[in-house]
Amino acid sequence: MKVKAIRVHKIGGPEVLTWEEVEIGEPSEGEIRIKNKAIGVNYVDIYYRTGLHQEPLPFVPGKEAVGVVSAVGPGVTGIEVGDVVGYADTPMGTYTEEQIIPATLAIPIPPSVDHITAASVLLKGMTTYVLVKQAFKIQAGHTVLVHAAAGGVGSLLCQWANALGATVIGTVSTQEKAIQAAEDGCHHVIIYTEEDFVAQVAEITSRKGVHVVYDAVGKDTFKGSMECLMPRGCMISYGQCSGRPDPVPVSDLASKSLILGRPGMRHYTATRDELLHAAGEVFAGVAAGVLRVRVNHVYPLHEAARAHADLEARRTSGSVVLLPAMPAADS
Template sequence: MAHAIRFKETGGPEVLHWEEVVVGDPGPGEVRIRHEAVGLNFADTYFRTGLYPAPLPAGLGVEAAGVVEAVGEGVTHVAEGDRVTYTGSPLGAYSTERVMPADSLIRLPDGISCETAAAMTMRGLTSAYLLRRIHPLTAGDTILLTAAAGGVGLIVCQWAKLLGLTVIGTVSSEEKAELARAHGCDHVVQYRREDVAQRVRELTDGAGVPVAFDSVGKTTFAASLASLRRRGLLVCFGTASGPVPPIDAMQLAIGGSLFVTRPALADYIADPAERAELAGELFGHVADGRIRIEINQRFALEEAAEAHGALEAGRTTGSSVLLP
């Protein structure tokens, strides 16, 4: 019998429940997939708490990898037996198997396991659009990256070095500082005991950085903004500490004609051709060993509540997966 994590009300990790579910046959444009690994992402907690609304009761999770067990009418780009990965709506990845739209699926190359794919599809594609689509970065540029030891952070650090960039990364502990350095972070700032913007100015001869990538949000927004050089860009791509506060447009002018964007992965992979291009570059780097995917935590799928607790408490580094 198939099982899934579901929730009937919003709240803490305790609202998550392991339930038996019925999985039918795929309809037109759909597939039935058996999951081998499920990705754990901070965005999952937003749905659970209600920050991101979802009709209740609901499943959870937007990323997983596994094997196609059946295809519906009209599905041609994947076939029964294919190993695939995906990220995006609809919710329901926290399950042993499910029926879902086939358009979301990306076929996996032989050199990448389902476990690795579940740990990197969302984080890797996020890293891809951040570095390859958001701003025309060139070799020699310096970037600021919050949560440099997180799942996206470790990928961005490695990819940035391939592009010839210098990375200033923020972390919360010496353990995370060592991890970030091991993955290519050039300068590590421990934000709990150092002034981030001041250190960035010191490291850039007073100029600041052209781009700051901020996945933390509420508690880091001001420092990231203050770290930018004239006409710099702040990329707010996550809200781990809470939503970014309202922006006073005049402060952007006073700070040096600054720019702010709040991108979403869905808008950078909506076009199948662009998604394929970003995925191809990502998978190529991983398969050839240029980018290492760190799976530092593994939880049984039925222990999703425990996994959420660890994630929200900052007890995780790199990527985490849930195993059915």
């Protein structure tokens, strides 16, 4: 059968995202086919489109989606046609109307969570879970610095860190995003386009520094982030939207006994049990009101190029979602 999808035939800007027909077959042993209802957009999708991360051409981008099971392959148990499931990080290829995935990667979506919310929080939420409970375990009394505090992961990071009892410092680019970051649990918000965030963090912490920095910006903030850490602090780099950070000699960490980490969600959700536990933590946070999902931008799937352009230009905040079928406008 043929479905419509976004494909990348060459590395480049948003314009290389083309809307075309692709062939999709029946699920094989241990696989299911999903009719996507909502697709999450993540900055990592841009990394693949621009060649920062490698994927053989041509490819369908996307690492997060929620949909309804439309077919079940031989040997699959516990999943039926009509079930609502999500999938995140792997396999690549969610920018499509339908996709086939291994059944072991399907995550049941609670009935209380709608398709768009689930597609907005699954990958970002599990990433946040890894950041605050695995890569560095935030405890009450910690002081944390979150860059891009109004972004998809940043927003959830601020909320979860606040709920765990941390003092949260967030950096953003505009006053509008500063308001959102404060609403999401930032006790101190720094507009880095107007202020030196290193100097501001020093002032806020009385020059003690922070226990951990969560940095998804990369090159533009990395060096300053290291300066913000207290002795025995932890630098968690989980993205590089401004480019790869310059290399850091290991010996540079010794002056303050710092720890540097670059965690990837897939290594913390490698088994079925780990995957379902991480997703369960996220959905429990949503149900308890600890995590408020901000779906601030929704585009038709065929306008993925516009979504990418807006995300790269930092015109977005919160989550960005693509819909294969947009709801009809109110008359």
